[in-house]
Amino acid sequence: MRFDITVIFAQRLWQALSGLVTILLLTHFLTPIQQGWYYSFLSLAALYTLFDLGLSIVLVQFSAHLFINMKWLGKGRVVGESKEPFLSLVGQSLRLYLLLGLAFCFLMIPTGLIFFGKKNSEAGLLITEWQWPWICLVIATAVNILALPFLALVEGSGRVGEAYGIRLLQGVFGSIGCWAVLSIGGGLWAPFMVPSIGFLVVLAWLIFCRPALLHNAWRMGDSHIHWSHEIWPLQWRIGLSWLSGYFLTQIYTPILFYYQGAEVAGQMGLSLSIANMLGLLAQSWIARRVPVMAQAAGRQDWNLLDKVFAQDFVVSVLAFLGGALMLCGLHFYYLEKTIYASRVLSFWPFVGLMGIAFFNHINGALAAQLRSFRKEPLVWVSFAGALVTLPTAFWAASRYSAQGVVMVILSIQLLLILPVSVRLWNKCNAKWRLGHD
Secondary structure (H helix, E strand, O other): OHHHHHHHHHHHHHHHHHHHHHHHHHHHHOOHHHHHHHHHHHHHHOOHHHHHOOHHHHHHHHHHHHHHHEEEOHHHOEEEOOHHHHHHHHHHHHHHHHHHHHHHHHHHHHHHHHHHHHHHHHHOOOHHHHHHHHHHHHHHHHHHHHHHHHHHHHHHOOOHHHHHHHHHHHHHHHHHHHHHHHHOOOHHHHHHHHHHHHHHHHHHHHHHHOHHHHHHHOOOOOOOOOHHHHHHHHHHHHHHHHHHHHHHHOOHHHHHHHHOOHHHHHHHHHHHHHHHHHHHHHOHHHHOOHHHHHHHHHOOOHHHHHHHHHHHHHHHHHHHHHHHHHHHHHHHHOHHHOOOHHHOOOHHHHHHHHHHHHHHHHHHHHHHHHHHHOOOOOHHHHHHHHHHHHHHHHHHHHHHHHHHHHHHHHHHHHHHHHHHHHHHHHHHHHHHOOOOO
């Protein structure tokens, strides 16, 4: 476990530190207008999480339950009483991800061309400066989607450190590629480097370290997994939760891009990146325990489940609060004196974003614990929150810019999503442990 948290924290720390370097390079090599386009590219490309339909989370949970009576052998081979269902799951999930990747390409390429084409005249960019970078970013993201099932299955099996080690390598090489493109004046080609290099890292890992797993992914054997009964009931709920999560976290940069222009969108995008980096670091303590919690719930070992979750939840909350205080202090005392002040939101909207990220962190931790039961009850809370937030965010963005958007999200999180999530979490834990659905 100590190795796992070290690797997870290293991966999240790299995301944070590399994000900081990226921010510095963006402000040096891109204009405020180009910065807005950069983060709007990333926000729209992040729609790939919706095409995932929550499947990668389900695969972690399902793999954890299957591996209670299984183990790994060399080169990615498995042995145990659940071997055939596991291999069937590998093959079925990869074929589904192929379809999802194709759908992502066919839908997102024209969507981006239309959306960004309407704002191109205001930015003064040449068509070649953004069209081909957008097309290539979508294709690379679609290809990188194929890596998700392999990492999820290995993580769920208990090899958390290995899965996050590969993600760390993806982050390191992808960031270096992004920085190189920025430094030579590549502009909007920089986002393309991260998913394309990320896929090559996973492919090399599978070929050299787990070739048997890669081979079995293409095997067309008997189906030992009844997808509609075993996977889909949880998957669609998590997929809906992720859709809601996108509208609660990622959509605001494109909205501001449309109503207020690229410069304001760039401020929101960069500020969100800082808040999300802190959230990723704090989630490290929760992420490392997901397979352990799933197996504890499968064995009905409630003492272990409660102990593991309580310890890591407290540490993650303290880590987030400490980091948020430090970032807000740096913003208040030092940022205003630098050339980077105009690239992020002003102090109070920035503090509001930190509050939003903190509430998202708590909701994410509660949802991760409930998924140990292979259920997703908080989906309706997130969905209701998204339904309320989205139209009010459009209204606030058009009239009150980024400050209004932050106030809308923060109010809905504090008054609706968080209290309902906590109450439902308590209720579900009590009911499910008594054997009631």
